[in-house]
Amino acid sequence: MATLPLPVKVYGPPLSPAVSRVLVCLLEKNVQFQLVPVNMAKGEHKTPDYLKIQPFGQVPAFQDDSISVFESRAICRYVCDKYANQGNESMYSNNPLVKASIEQWIESEAQNFNPPSSILVFQLLFASRMGIKQDENVIKTNKEKLSKVLDVYEKRLSESPYLAGDEFTLADLFHLPNTQFLAGEDEMFSTTRKNVGRWWDEISSRESWKKVVEMQNQNFPAPKV
C-alpha cells in the first residue's frame, strides 16, 4: 500500500514576513504543510533545540523528510526544485535564460527592495506594538531609498507584466510580505506609480496570498494604523 508523504513542517508565526514568504510558496506549489508554533515572546526561537534547525535563532525554519533548511528564500527555491512537477510550475524555471531573469529580480528583492522595506515594516507597523518609539529620520531615509528602487520597478513593469517576464515567479512572490504591510501605508505603491500599482493588485489577489493574509489576521488581527 502506498504511503502518503508526510507534510513538510514550517516553524514560526504567519505574521512574520519571512514565514509568510514560505507559506505562500507552499500554497502555490500545492505542498501539504504543518505550521509549528514558535512562541517568540517566550524566546522559543533561541532555545538549543530550535538553534539546531535555525542556527541564527530566527523564524522560519523548515523540515522535509530528513532535511532542515533555513532562510526563507532558500526554502522557497528548494520547494520549487523538489516539487517541480506540481502546483504552479512556472515559478522557478530550469531554462537558463528564464532562470537568469528570475534570479536577477530575486537578488533585486533581497539586495535593493528588502533592506529599506523591512526597516519601514518594522518602524511603521511593529515598533508601536512592541512599545518602541518610531524614528522619523529612519522612516524618511528609508522611504527615499525605497522610492528610488520603485522607480526602477515602475520602468520594468511598464515593459512586462511581471518582474522576470510574462509569468508570476518567485521574484514577484518574494515581494509579497513586505509590500502587504506597506501598500496601505504609502501611496508610493499605487497612485504615483501606475505599473507598480497594477502589478501589486495582481500579485496580491492570488488565492495563495489571500489565504496567507487570512492566516495572519486569524493569528493577529490587523491593527488600525
Ligand SMILES: N[C@@H](CCC(=O)N[C@@H](CS)C(=O)NCC(=O)O)C(=O)O
Ligand atoms: N533572512 C531571514 C530573515 C528571518 C527573520 O528576520 N526573521 C525574523 C522574523 S520576520 C526573526 O526571526 N526575528 C527574530 C530575531 O531575529 O531574533 C529569512 O528570510 O529567513
